[in-house]
Amino acid sequence: MKFLELLTNPSLTLIVFFPTLAAIPLLVANKRNEKRIKWYLLVVFTAEFLLSAYLVTLLYLKDGIKYFPLVADPTIPWLPRYGIAYRLAIDGISMPLILLTTFIMPIVILGSWSSIKKHWKLYGISLLILTTGILGAFLAYDLILFYIFWEVMLVPMYLIIGVWGGERRIYAAVKFFLYTLAGSLPMLLAILWLGWRFSKAAGYWSFHYLELLTMLLPPQEQLWLFIGFALAFAIKVPLFPLHTWLPDAHVEAPTGGSVILAAVLLKLGTYGFMRFGVPLFPHVKEEVIDLILVLSLIGIIYAALVAWVQEDMKKLIAYSSVAHLGFVTLGIFSMTEISWSGALLQMVNHGLSTGALFLLVGMIYERFHTKKFKELGGLAQPLPLLAFFLVFSAMASAGLPGLNGFVGELMILTGTYIGGYKIYTVIGAIGVILAALYLLRMLKETVWGEYTGAVKKDLHSYEKMALFPLAVLMLLIGIIPSVFIKPSQESILQTLKIYSVRKNYPKVTKPLIIPIDIDKEKK
Amino acid sequence: MTSLIAIVLLPFLGAVVNGILSFSNSKRAVTFTALATTGGSLVIALYTIWRYLTELSPQPIEYVLYKWLEKPLEIQISFLLDPLSAIMLFVVTFVGFFIHLYSTGYMSDDEGYGRYFAYLNLFMGMMLLLILGSNLLVTFIGWEGVGLCSYLLIGFYYKQDEPPRASMKAFVVNRIGDFAFLIAIFISFAHFATLEYREILNAIATNQQLQDTVYIFGLTLPALLALLLFIAATGKSAQLPLYVWLPDAMAGPTPVSALIHAATMVTAGVYLLTRTNLLFQLSPNILKLVTLISVATAFMAASIAIAQRDIKKVLAYSTVSQLGYMFLAAGVGAFVVSIFHLFTHAFFKALLFLGSGSVIHAMEGEQDIYKMGGLKQHLPHTYITFLIGTLAIAGFPPLAGFFSKDAILAYTYDHSKAIYFIGLITAGLTSFYMFRMFILTFHGEFRGTEEQRKHLHESPPSMTLPLWILAIGSAFVGFIGKIPFTHYDLFGKILSPVIVKLEEKAVHHDVLHEVLLITLSVVAALLGLVAAKVLYSQGPTGDERLKSIITAPLYTLLKGKYFVDELYTFVIVTPLRTTANILWRFVDQLIIDGTLHLAAGIVQLISALGSFTTTGNLRNYMLYFVIGIILLIAYTVG
Amino acid sequence: MMLETVIFYLFASLAVIFALVVILHPDPVKATLSMVITLFSLAVIYLTIKAPLIAALQILLYTGAILVLFLFVIMLLNIQREISLPFSKPVQLWGSIVSVGFLIGIITNFAIKIKIEESVKNYSLVLIAESLFKENALSFIATGFLLLAAVVGATIIATKVKRG
Amino acid sequence: MNEILEALVKYAAILAFMLGVVAPVMVWVERRGMALIQDRRGPNRVGPFGLLQPLADAFKFIFKEEIIPAQADKVLYLAAPALALVPALTTFTVVPFGPTFNYAGKEIKLVVIDSDIGALMFLALAGLGVYSLICAGYGSYNKYSLLGSLRASAQLISYELSMGFAILAILVSTASFNLLDVIDYQNSMWNIVYQPLGFLVFLVTAFAETNRVPFDLPESESELVAGFNTEYGAMKFALFFMGEYVNMTTLSLLLAVLYLGGWQLYPGWTPPEGIVGAIIGVLITLAKVIFMMWLFVWVRFTLPRFRYDQLMKLGWKVLLPLSITNLVIVTILVNKGIL
């Protein structure tokens, strides 16, 4: 069985399915001693991170080339009749996101160490399955497989919000589930349509991403397919009008849940745009690209303003992540190499800074059992370390130079400017001011000011362990960003080259297979 | 030039160590690290400056630390040593060190001691980054870093409710300035694929075509860049539109105000202008704008200062107006003189702030000059040094203030008579509010509470020593610059390579002309002194008399700081907040969520309709059944 | 041949009359008994169609077993005569009459269309038995299981002990 | 037309024999037999040896006043006796009572209807007996009669099942429903030898079907005051009685046909030609029937009555399994080709 073979030696499949395998012993674990389950989960997730890190470095340094090549697992045909096969591959674009996911997971466990009180076993299992879903989605190179992993993610997340959430968790969980599902159905239609058209053009069925890339569809058709994909990803990102599920989901989700949601789940939307949205449909009309750019700009300004007047700390951060991801979509759709690498980096940055912010909110909630600004204030005096981390991550997410947020925003905005969208850059830059506005308001409401409450214990050991790596990474990306960007440069360049080759190709009236060889293509 | 790296890294190191120490409250260790690091960087700086300036023809030295970004965006972290940065380096490290020394005394009994010095060292590091950076990015990192530290330091006494609000205001207003800086970075990278000053300026200088074609909004590329950088400068150096944060910044500890809001940070704008003076010289319309704004700021700030009661507020407004002078010099093209005025201002303004610090220290935090008076005999050292400072700033001949201010006025005179006249009035106003404050605090009888009187004591040597050094500095530093009637201009000579000379300007005008200008400025200063003496010799009642002179409404206008703060909140903050609320309540919840819930409602309606048919009565079901069959048969057969 | 037609018309009318009694009579016992008679007359009609096996089975199974079961249940549940009009709300009455009438109309116009070709009847028990156990063996076994299920089901439903 | 006529003639002959001869003789035999077993004299007043006693009873029944209980459901109450006769008068049509012989060039079968599903028809019609019991019980508006009728019908149904299986076993071996074939099949050896178990089951169910003594719980005099026919007097009661006797004879006839080789003196015996052989065959069948009738009467006055639960247990838990095993054994043997 090739699949078992893949599972035994270090391969992408192992990374993806290791958590699910680890979930099995959990099934038989005794529900009561949660302590052991917690430690087990921590060990599993750290092992997962080390495994993925090891494999990534192994692939990266294999033949000494300084960029991250496209490495694929051997494909296992699944439905040969329709060309659906189990294809996993990793390249520069998905590598950082994979590492982010596996890096965040142990932190999520540490974050929810004491905040999750009941059903740890179920919590553990849903987390493990969620990880498999996310990693699978990032690595899937077959559209159907991608869709399957895309759906697998939904259920555990729904459970996490629904079971361990706050008061209105059911409403939030259902809203989250329906929203994402409704979005992903048009995508399924689009995928199937693509596969079908490919069978018409090439004579044989295939859902392989690279093969689909060689096919060019008439512009009108491409537009509709693009809308199908864009809807699913826009909801996930979330793009402006479709974002109302995010604040509810965040406010109601437990700490661990909202960290994953912010750090990783949102990135799937943007990753989707990068991988499938843009390259597959080059002839999409200019107005559509402009529309998305305008929407992301609105997203930035709108979310920043709304965040500024929020009463609930977690909601403020939720809206801030809407703003940050507005930047990312801005970067993606200005279609320049700089803005793409900036967008990719910003995805990771946002994961780290907003993840840290959510952890801190969780810790505050554990101590004061409230997230409302009116009831908080003057944390610097009783909890100096927590205050330090809060200020640090707030500054990072506000885009202070020297920390990670700035690098991403700088590259995105420069890329957008070079991409020819001058006015958009200026409006985007205003977002930077507003970011400072609401984040500093948050700090004023929570950290500074007079503290009259009871003596609270500062950060416990596991909380420090959760926050410290995030802070270090934020600083490192800020100071030496080139180390983090260089590996994924080549893949971004290739994707954009493919995009430009397909874009320059004259428009076709019926599906046509065009050979794409990037090297021959002139710069 | 590893020394540059050492200078920059030492304060950062200090910041980290102090940060850690701040959790354990061992004051001695903190003091040691703070002074060691800043002292060390001062010594290295002096040595490098001395070696550099004494060379024959000092070429700018560039030292690349490492590549910040490679593939798409070619940026590296690199430092530049040239006359301009040397001077700035001297100012920052010299004044910085003595303020560190001073604050060991001033902050000795504050429990956030470690945290304070961590922030201060971090500030020093960031400031050095700003002035030594060889490209726009490093400057920008320093630029925002300095903003962060001012935010942290202003909000140092976070327990009270005023500092946090002031610190937030400062950071946001600075951020608006930085927004323009960011746009400048994008443009420069888009057009020159690099952020290095040298490369950008060479590219513009050599490319004639670039200088003429209109880039956008009727501005050529250099003009646009100049405008953006000027907006950034107004944000940082508190010029007219964005100066509101500086007076509120006084909520921070006094040494902070001295270091940041007098000597170093606020001067960053001037440094930036001089660094990129080519851009400004190529765009005369921008220069005209600069002069206008700067002279307006100078005059307005001075007029507000005369009606202020808080000692630090008066000094804050005086800083704003002195900065107005520096920008005025830049506006009229005399970049050397603006840097010279920056140089002298650093000394006497730091001195004045530290003096007021020791006054406040003695009066246990009392800052209202109405409640002081007669401190002459209690604080002799502070009294004398404060007097030297006031004389320097008022512009009396032997002291530094005279030389730099007079040079500025001279150049403005060449430029345009009207602006020279306003400058002259501002000079008079400056000496008036300075002496008003001086008299009210040190002369007349003590107006404080009994218990404060007992407590009155001279500050410890650790505070008075820096006062004396700065006093000596502000006394003699004037001679470095251009001495009227002579061709001796050491400062000009040092800075000349940095300033680009487009076309020869009539630098030297006849002696008579000079004499006239000097007498006029001295007379203005004297007038201010006399007026202050006359009005305030009997104490604060002088204000009523002043009110009667300049009509009541004008006085209230000045006292209320032209109500600029209220204007801003009314015009910008409240509308923004209401739109935000509308957006959230109305758009987010009502429209978007509304449509969602509407859809859900419709579905529920349809399902309710469906359940109506299931009445539970068997007979109905059978009837439906039969009807169904009939339809079926009718369809198939009929 | 006269005898057969006489027998047919006699028993046909008998069946129709007693069928009407079944649906009109308020007393269920009387209704069931009239049902016995209708089915018995149907069995006789089966004989006239030369299908004795079906007739025998009809009597054996239907009248012999099922209707006895009905009677047993009626007695067990002690169902009284229906007091008011046997029919419920008039609107449903007329509704059903109209619909049944409509149904008949459709079926008849369908029935007229089909053409029947008379052919020799080669009825024999052996032939039936053969086809029963050869082609339809499967359904034979299936009916066996069905009956088993029915038995088990009926006993459980009817005798479910009320717990607690 | 003529074979219908022929069937009618045979039907009339047997009916006359049954009602005219069997019923009165059985009444006498039963009363005398009972007396003999109970070691007392039977009725001897009316005519020599009480031979006219049945006539006397008949007169009594005919002239007795017909009483109909007030609350009784007239239709059901009156229908019951009629229904009792239905099975009685129709079941013997399918049973052959003599060998086939050809007379005046035409072959005559001594069976009323020679249908090839004779046994099945018998079972079907036997089943209808239940209705008379139910109508009687339900119609006579009397607790005891209702109870009696329900018990009777339950008994009837359960034993009908075992009888059905027993008959089935015979039919499996003869591979035909036609009773004439059954007799021909017995040329080699009578079924009593091949299927002793089947014979026993059939014997017991025969008693149950006719509600005879060991099984006459429903109209047992002592507990239920004559069960379902408590309310019936006079002629109605007579009808029930007659129905019962006719049933008895038919069952004995059937027993003879199925297990005792019908008109065969000994297994393999073929009657002499012509009408004489027929008459000898009929006489032999008659002898077997009389023996069976005597057995009925004999058993009636020796065995005690079953309690109702014993009755039911016997029916379902003893007889039914036995008959099924018998059927299984027979099918296996037939399959192997032995039987």
Added chain:
Amino acid sequence: MSVVGFSHYFFLGLILFSIGALGALTRRNGITIFLSIELMLNSVNLILVSYASTNGNLAGQILVFFMFAIAAAEAAVGLAFFIAIYKHRRTINIDRLTFLRW
């Protein structure tokens, strides 16, 4: 069979069927409805057998043979239901048995 054609049987079956249908639709008492359904069933059997035998094939009879089994099973279970309902609700008048609804 020759004199009494298939149409006679067909119409007899049809009449019986309609009577059964009417009974089922209008009666209130559960058992009577059940009876009329059985009646409908038998009328269909009748038509089936008559049609099959006129065409000379035996499929009809076999089908009816199975119909009996099914009718028996259905009657058994149906009556069991009525008994259960009766035990629970003390009535089998279907107008009152309307608990199976939203």
